Amino acid sequence: MTSSINAIYVEHHSWLRRFLCRRTGCMHLAADITQDVFVRLLTRDSFPEIREPRAFLARIAHGLVADQWRRAAVERAWLQTMASLDFAVPSPDEQAEIVEALVRIDALLGGLKPRAREAFLLSRLDGLTYPQIAERLSVSLSTVEKDMALAMRHFYRLLID
């Protein structure tokens, strides 16, 4: 596995850097993302058979750039929330961990239908029971159960991808 990554690195890393340079208009950012793409490849625990290495690398780079956007949006929203409301402020370390978790949660929740998303958050963040959630959302208990199963199926599909 490592040797095939090696081969991909030798053959395609200059292409990827040029390609990202064109895409982002910034040489340094392109070099950073290129590095991150290969770090990401090396730390993957499964490795698909790669038939089109360039499309594959570009897809990972695209994901990384999207992740950066998401992280920036979550960080901004978190800081605004902390500044605007009267919350107990966690320590900087705790905040950093929570923001990381929220970045991943935001990615997981994307594409989930609003009611299932709401039900799942009420269960996992507010600690409500299903009967309480059913009452809050004005739906039946079995609807809540179906939404919870839907959410978990959605998450799992994203995680194994």
Next chain:
Amino acid sequence: MDDKITDTVFEEAIQWAVVLGSGTVSPAQQAAFTAWLQRAPAHETAWRRLQEIDGDFNLARTAAEPAKATLAAVRRGRRRKRRAALGGLSAIALLFGVALAISDYRYQWTADVATGTAERRTLEMAGGGRVHVNGRTSLDIESTAQGTMVRVHKGAIVVQSGGTGAPIGVSTAHGTFRPVGTRYVVTRDDGATDLSVIAGTVSTSSADGGVTKRIGAGAEVRIADGDIQRLPATGLRADAWVEGIIEADDAPLSAVLDSLAAQRRGWLLFDDEVAALRVSGVFRLDDTDRALAVLERVLPIELEQVTDWIVRVRLEDAK
């Protein structure tokens, strides 16, 4: 990787997570779950994978209120952006009846060569010959046993065979072009691919291989839906953009404006009466504002800068 988790096992794990997450679990349910967990190693693996999600939620739960406020704010921001984009587009489309081609983002991202607006490039091919690439074009280059194949996802190219190298063929979703010592232009749009042969002949096949024709110099054809149709003359020299110009000979103004629009950011909008006007002349692609000003001077048209991004071309008021 680890033990194979079948969909059935995973679905069972989800059902158990639903039961245990309800907040009202009976001792009998708890015992049944423990029994299920111990029945097979795959059950435990599936369950552990499912629990990985909980780590992040448990962490966020330590600050549940700001966590929820943050997630909601991120979502609001995203929705606002999308609505702004959609609102802008539909307003334009309604007012002017413009069909907007959403560019194929995937190819723009992964193609070997992708040009931006008003960016033209010339590729020197390994076996001799050149490929001129117009703006807003994306393509991949493949070496095959029969020679070089250029796969055009979007946009326009001019192929100039040369040297002793193998011929340079072109393919799109609609068809395949194999040249016999020649110069030709391939333009790929959403629903069709157009071919203009400038010198030599090009063997042209529809994508499904159902129709093949030899197209000679001077002819223009369109391939769409597995059929090859001859196009009426447009009045524009098909490969003029390589020299950075538009060469029109009694061409409909719509054809000239479309060519200019492809070189500009934003939109160039025009009414049907404007589209039908005829125009002859040479216009430079690198200064489309000047080209438009020239057109405004010689034709009964008026330009209106609607916004920074939108220029509207309409018939001059008959006063």
